[in-house]
Every structure is written in structure tokens, then in C-alpha cells.
Amino acid sequence: xxxxxxxxxxxxxxxxxxxxxxxxxxxxxxxxxxxxxxxxxxxxxxxxxxxxxxxxxxxxxxxxxxxxxxxxxxxxxxxxxxxxxxxxxxxxxxxxxxxxxxxxxxxxxxxxxxxxxxxxxxxxxxxxxxxxxxxxxxxxxxxxxxxxxxxxxxxxxxxxxxxxxxxxxxxxxxxxxxxxxxxxxxxxxxxxxxxxxxxxxxxxxxxxxxxxxxxxxxxxxxxxxxxxxxxxxxxxxxxxxxxxxxxxxxxxxxxxxxxxxxxxxxxxxxxxxxxxxxxxxxxxxxxxxxxxxx
Numbered sequence: 128x129x130x131x132x133x134x135x136x137x138x139x140x141x142x143x144x145x146x147x148x149x150x151x152x153x154x155x156x157x158x159x160x161x162x163x164x165x166x167x168x169x170x171x172x173x174x175x176x177x178x179x180x181x182x183x184x185x186x187x188x189x190x191x192x193x194x195x196x197x198x199x200x201x202x203x204x205x206x207x208x209x210x211x212x213x214x215x216x217x218x219x220x221x222x223x224x225x226x227x228x229x230x231x232x233x234x235x236x237x238x239x240x241x242x243x244x245x246x247x248x249x250x251x252x253x254x255x256x257x258x259x260x261x262x263x264x265x266x267x268x269x270x271x272x273x274x275x276x277x278x279x280x281x282x283x284x285x286x287x288x289x290x291x292x293x294x295x296x297x298x299x300x301x302x303x304x305x306x307x308x309x310x311x312x313x314x315x316x317x318x319x320x321x322x323x324x325x326x327x328x329x330x331x332x333x334x335x336x337x338x339x340x341x342x343x344x345x346x347x348x349x350x351x352x353x354x355x356x357x358x359x360x361x362x363x364x365x366x367x368x369x370x371x372x373x374x375x376x377x378x379x380x381x382x383x384x385x386x387x388x389x390x391x392x393x394x395x396x397x398x399x400x401x402x403x404x405x406x407x408x409x410x411x412x413x414x415x416x417x418x419x420x421x
């Protein structure tokens with residue numbers, strides 16, 4: 128029977144599997160490049176680079192996520208009410224006080240990041256602080272602290288770097304095919320033509336694979352964080368009302384980015400009509416219904 132502890136364990140396992148899969152994919156891409164350009168040094172570079180990217184994704188992906196979303200760390204005196212909410216709920220949850228950041232954006236949203244609970248960060252937008260009352264804000268903060276407790280943040284944060292890198296590699300390869308890939312095709316028109324076709328196919332599929340990796344982070348994590356957060360505050364209506372207000376705001380965040388979209392409590396691109404199959408978040412109506420059903 129699945130429990131909170133098995134969920135946490137699975138998140139750690141998924142993280143290592145994802146990093147291993149990334150290593151294999153990058154090595155495969157490097158092998159393809161080395162064969163196409165007939166230069167084994169390219170493969171060696173990709174081996175070293177993939178190891179470096181895995182290390183960076185584990186240790187520095189939280190800082191990258193914060194920088195992408197222009198989050199600024201604050202001190203208690205800058206927003207004592209928010210600080211006290213986070214501090215009190217952290218004590219209740221038995222968690223260390225995470226770092227607290229503000230994103231200067233009118234779109235109401237929030238996310239948590241970090242590799243573990245000792246190095247966690249909770250970030251909220253100025254828009255969220257403007258439209259939510261204290262009970263609703265507590266619900267959102269409790270939701271984000273639940274992501275920390277459930278070890279969702281490790282997997283979610285690592286994905287930021289790995290997904291972004293796969294998309295960059297695909298773009299680099301397409302550019303190289305058109306601007307620097309003629310030499311090997313001239314030397315071996317038959318094999319070069321085949322490699323060209325395979326390269327284009329790979330470049331087209333790479334962003335799709337990146338999206339699938341992003342979606343591998345089960346949307347159930349949001350339902351679990353909602354439920355855990357509601358239990359933490361003992362007031363499910365607070366988070367439910369917050370989600371309603373957030374969903375009614377249709378404008379996207381100014382710094383919305385596909386690499387970090389899955390981190391947020393709500394889709395940072397606004398109320399877009401996207402297929403549930405390709406959404407990193409479950410429908411807001413379903414989340415509110417589940418909370419009110421508690």
C-alpha cells in the first residue's frame with residue numbers, strides 16, 4: 128500500500144533514474160556527433176559534459192530556477208507577516224525554516240525548490256501577496272512546504288536543468304546541420320545523407336522527449352501536496368479558496384519559462400486551454416473539489 132514514505136522514496140529513485148537516463152541520452156548524442164563528424168574527441172567532450180551537468184543539476188539547479196524566475200531572497204523585516212507564516216508552519220511540519228524569496232510579478236503564484244529540506248527555498252509572487260488573505264496564504268505556503276517534506280523538490284528541481292539542456296542540444300544540432308555539417312556529407316554522400324536524416328529526426332524528437340521527462344513528474348504530487356498542506360493548516364478551505372483566486376487570474380507571469388513551469392502551484396503561462404495530457408498540473412477544478420471533499 129502506497130504511503131507518504133513510499134512516495135518520498137520513489138521521488139529519490141526517480142531522480143537517480145532521471146539523471147542516469149540523461150547521462151545515457153547525452154552520451155548517445157555525443158556518439159552520434161562523433162560519428163557524423165568523424166571526430167572521437169566530440170564523444171569524450173560529451174562524456175565529461177554530461178557528468179558535469181548531472182553534478183550541476185543536483186547542486187545548483189535550485190539557484191538556476193530562482194534566477195530564471197527573478198526571485199529575490201528577503202529578510203524578516205521586509206515582510207514580517209509572510210515570514211511568520213512560513214516560520215510557524217515550518218515548525219508545525221517539523222521542517223527547518225526555508226529561505227524565503229519574492230518574485231516581483233503581478234501574476235499570483237508560488238513554488239518551492241532545493242535539493243533537500245536543509246537547502247529549501249519557498250518563493251511567492253507579489254501578486255499572490257496582494258490577492259490572498261492570511262488563511263489563503265497559509266494554505267499556499269503549507270502546500271509548498273509539503274512539496275519539501277514529500278521530497279518533490281529534488282526531482283522537480285533537477286528536471287529544470289536537464290530538460291532545458293536537452294532542448295538546447297537539439298537547437299545546437301539543427302544549427303550545426305545547416306551551417307557546419309556539409310563536410311562529412313561531401314565525404315560520404317550516402318552515409319552522410321542518412322546521418323543528416325537521423326540528426327533532423329533526433330533534433331525534432333529531443334524537445335518532445337524533454338517534455339515527456341517533465342511529465343514523468345506525476346501530477347499526483349500536486350494532489351498529495353494539497354492534501355498534506357490542508358492537514359498542516361487544518362483548514363482545507365483556505366487553500367481551496369486560494370486556488371480559486373489564482374485560477375481566475377488569466378495573465379501569464381512575465382518570467383514564465385517551460386523549464387520551470389512544473390515547479391509552480393499553478394500554470395505560470397496563465398489560463399491557457401491546454402490538453403490535460405500535456406499539462407504538468409492537474410485541473411484546478413479537480414484540486415479544489417478534492418480539498419473541499421476533505
